[in-house]
Amino acid sequence: MTDEKLSRRQLLQTAIAGLAAVPAAGLLAHPAEVAMLSETDATAKSLGYVADAKSVDAKANPNYKPGQTCANCMQYTGKAGAAAGPCNIFPGKDVAAAGWCKVWVLKPGAKVG
Ligand code: SF4
Numbered sequence: 001m002t003d004e005k006l007s008r009r010q011l012l013q014t015a016i017a018g019l020a021a022v023p024a025a026g027l028l029a030h031p032a033e034v035a036m037l038s039e040t041d042a043t044a045k046s047l048g049y050v051a052d053a054k055s056v057d058a059k060a061n062p063n064y065k066p067g068q069t070c071a072n073c074m075q076y077t078g079k080a081g082a083a084a085g086p087c088n089i090f091p092g093k094d095v096a097a098a099g100w101c102k103v104w105v106l107k108p109g110a111k112v113g
Helices: 002-028 042-046
Strands: 084-086 094-096
Touching: none
Parallel strands: none
Antiparallel strands: 084 094
């Protein structure tokens, strides 16, 4: 009987530990379906975000240099080679790896171009 109670306790503890791990794993994993940031989003507009860095208005953005993209920006946390990924500036949305905005800063160790 004592062994049975111990087994139930162990089972309950294991189940609780498992339940606690599920939300944590969910937070760490990037959801499969994340909306893309729109160029018309108010914050995106204010930061001059474009999904294709080649369409940056160089006159309006004199700091922009060809080769600067979200993929080589410090704020980009997407996987290398992916078409899109998360950006620290736009939580909850993915930005295009080929995109660009005014707060672009070279990712340490990355190269432009
Ligand atoms: S902060 Fe960097 S990664 Fe985010 S949108 Fe701007 S250029 Fe792209």
